[in-house]
């Protein structure tokens with residue numbers, strides 16, 4: 001798949017989850033394979049121009065974190081333009097504009113999903129950014145402000161004329177927040193509205209099969225996965241494999257989950273320092289534990305860690321405790337196995353994609369997404 005001048009290894013994207021899709025997570029997920037492109041969490045354009053410590057940490061990247069985009073939010077054309085130039089100077093392969101964020105502090109300044117309500121003004125801002133940089137500029141939007149204002153197809157068309165290289169569409173409105181199910185017909189209407197730029201579909205993809213379904217139902221060129229990558233950092237490799245070969249790879253076993261958990265943890269320590277990193281990791285580890293089988297002691301103890309040794313003790317104690325639920329090969333006995341991923345999100349076995357339960361929303365610094 002191509003994104004402007006970039007040739008991507010797959011058509012699968014990591015969707016930004018503020019507070020989670022930081023450099024440690026991006027590096028960890030990329031190493032597992034299958035991911036074509038990743039984006040930083042959203043960064044306030046003005047804070048980046050002011051080189052605030054927080055903004056610089058958000059845009060931190062590394063040679064293993066390629067190709068990558070920085071996602072900006074803001075509504076002042078000059079600030080968005082100057083921040084885009086900084087992204088280019090920082091070596092980003094693309095700049096993404098947040099047009100979907102429903103959070104009050106973003107919308108109230110005219111950024112995020114408020115940009116979907118004023119198409120001409122938004123297009124002018126985007127033209128200014130595109131004129132200032134050589135790297136591709138993309139936009140990430142929802143379907144519109146609410147059901148009465150489904151502006152995504154019109155906005156995508158206007159942005160294509162302005163020169164954006166791709167659009168990402170989360171198939172919900174701002175009013176919906178995260179309620180209900182993703183609207184695949186809404187994503188399809190954006191695909192049908194543009195002339196030639198890729199449209200990347202997004203929302204509720206937690207399995208390789210759901211990614212395949214989104215591509216088939218909407219005609220989108222790629223799929224962007226946020227919360228699903230949290231449940232399952234292996235989702236990109238397994239989805240890419242499914243799309244390439246039609247074969248569904250098995251889910252990773254417990255030792256593999258622990259191996260990757262530990263790598264992710266070590267990157268947190270490297271990036272944030274030992275104590276702060278360990279504290280921040282308390283809200284990451286429970287997502288891994290969802291697929292461990294019985295995991296209550298792990299979930300309790302991990303919430304108290306402040307160091308590497310606490311983490312290692314928690315993993316060792318839990319691994320020893322978990323052995324009672326396993327056979328002689330270390331496999332969980334069938335009655336303790338977690339539901340296959342697909343069953344935990346989808347109720348009806350014969351029509352799983354229609355009867356989806358809602359996916360929990362991780363709590364982060366950006367509340368009420």
Ligand SMILES: Cc1cc2nc3c(=O)[nH]c(=O)nc-3n(C[C@H](O)[C@H](O)[C@H](O)COP(=O)(O)O)c2cc1C
Nearest residue numbers: 015016017018041042170203204225226227364369
């Ligand atoms: C905790 C959290 C943080 C998010 N942060 C961002 C963000 O910084 N920028 C953005 O464009 N979208 C953000 N989103 C929206 C996701 O990128 C994505 O569009 C949405 O979660 C739907 O996709 P999913 O079902 O695959 O998670 C966030 C969502 C959540 C739950």
